[in-house]
Amino acid sequence: MRLTAGRVARRWVHLVLGGALLMPFFLLTSVALTLLVPGADPLGRLGWQFATFGGALPLAALAALLFPLLRPLETAAVRALSAVPAERLADGPARSWAARRRSALWFTAHLLAGGIVSGMTLGVPPAAVVLLAAPFGVDVPPLGWPRAADGWAAPSAGLALLALLLGTVWGAGALLARCAPALLGPTTADRLAAAERRAAELAARNRLARELHDAVGHALSAVTLQAGAARRVLDSDPEFARQALAAIEDTTREAVAELDTVLGLLRAEHDTGPAGPAAPAPTLDALEALFDRTRAAGVEIAAELSGDRAVVPPVVSREAYRIVQEGLSNALRHAGPVPVAVRIRVEEGELALVMENPVAAAAEPGGAGRTGGGRGLRGIAERARLLGGAASAGSADGGWRLTARLPWGGAPGRGGGRAARARPGGPHPPAPGCRRGAGRPRPGGRLR
Structure with a gap:
């Protein structure tokens, strides 16, 4: 030198x-x-x-x-x-x-x-x-x-x-x-501490990315289908078009609220000064509203919840909501308005979740059948893994099945400790001849 x-x-x-x-x-x-x-x-x-x-x-x-x-x-x-x-x-x-x-x-x-x-x-x-x-x-x-x-x-x-x-x-x-x-x-201790800081920063960034992907992605997928349906029947069925526009308004309002929650988390992690209270993240209690907004996009949802949701810890309840939300987003994004079955079972120390839907035959106006993605399934696997549980997604019985087990309170034998599995790529595989769901948004339905 x-x-x-x-x-x-x-x-x-x-x-x-x-x-x-x-x-x-x-x-x-x-x-x-x-x-x-x-x-x-x-x-x-x-x-x-x-x-x-x-x-x-x-x-x-x-x-x-x-x-x-x-x-x-x-x-x-x-x-x-x-x-x-x-x-x-x-x-x-x-x-x-x-x-x-x-x-x-x-x-x-x-x-x-x-x-x-x-x-x-x-x-x-x-x-x-x-x-x-x-x-x-x-x-x-x-x-x-x-x-x-x-x-x-x-x-x-x-x-x-x-x-x-x-x-x-x-x-x-x-x-x-x-x-x-x-x-x-x-020193070696300094390098270890720096690696731990980088890991913590990466974990925080991944968590925020999951929240943004699930909250905003679901809303955009639903709004895309609702807007496409309203456009197709605007002249022949004005009343239905008005209902679809009202559903779009409700969906976007909820998306803005969830986006504010995620941005509140970001501010809380990076700001040192006082910050205003952030809106609470949605839990299992908000599933009925989520199903209503999704049904307004033309998705037929058959939902079943067994067990007492009140015993589910808040963190597990929030992660379960996000997993259901991302499962519905995948159905909208890759299969279109097809019927979706959601089964949630609350057991002793564990929540078991199963979502099933047929796959799409071809893409139609409104966004169904779009390929690409995969981040959502990785996010589901990460959510389950962070709780000590497991998740899997893939083709089953001619359709698509997503399962997740979220333990709490020391149930390692019922899902904790198992590696989360999520098929890379994420899009639902095309299957010609598969029946499509109702093409019009419709209100109604409650969690059974």
Whole structure:
């Protein structure tokens, strides 16, 4: 890597910063030596200065061990001044003792190199100027340097001092830059914590994607069929067209409310300030309204619920609603307005759900028979898996069947722990000759 003058200058500043950080520890050590050692002169004689310098370094290492926030401060300085790639350095405080020890070693090395370079920066340039000016009549102090009578020996010594200073800066800066990733880089615990954060962020994004897909996707599929039916009978049956438009209004209103709920979840996860209360997510109690809106799109729904839905935990009830919603969306999206049978059975510690419908023969105006997708089935499988249950979907008895088992309260043998299964791709396979359901939206029907 080629070092430019600007990079050397920035590393010089970084080293001088290390010397400045050393000063509090240097002064504390000088006070301690003055009090503890008779005749000590830490700020006078050169030997005592070196002793004070050596005693200050352990204090600096101890400070780095005790204060984890020193690592992000040092990391920021290295990124800005030492040209070390940011991805090779750790973020955040040094929480583990292994990270603290590495930070303490780095801090000590930075202050050691910084103290040496800072001392040379203060002493070498004035001495070099005096030596360079010696041939022009400037008296050289009697410190053993070459005198003016020796011709150009004094200027040569001055240039050598400057070269020594620059070489020390270059070497110390390059050494610290090479050691920075090893001492300030992420530890195994840091990498594990970062992986856990990324997994949590990905899980949150997937959850929001599932909510948006199921809520908005179902509404759009229903509205597409309702609008297509209204368009076809607008002239021959105005009353039916008005009913379809009213159903579209109700469906879109519910979709906006559910979208507001999902956006409320997003704001709650990313905002730190106070936020208004979000609308509650729909549960099994909202299935009747869901079935009514779907029937308005021309879908014949035969629904059956056995057991007491009041014993179902809220989280299971919400996930079960979303699974039913996505199952109906799949029927609308890929098969059209075909009859759908929904059976929900609440057992001890588990909810079992089965949805069946015939498949479409061909696509018709209004959106039925469309191919593509697959995200909905993956979302159903993820919902069931997160509850410790299982889900499966595929062809069965000439139609399409979706099943899900959602356990709660310690029922591992009844579905928990089994891998969720969902056939990739998602669209209902075409089956010529399969009977289509009623083509007109119609109200009515209640959960039986």
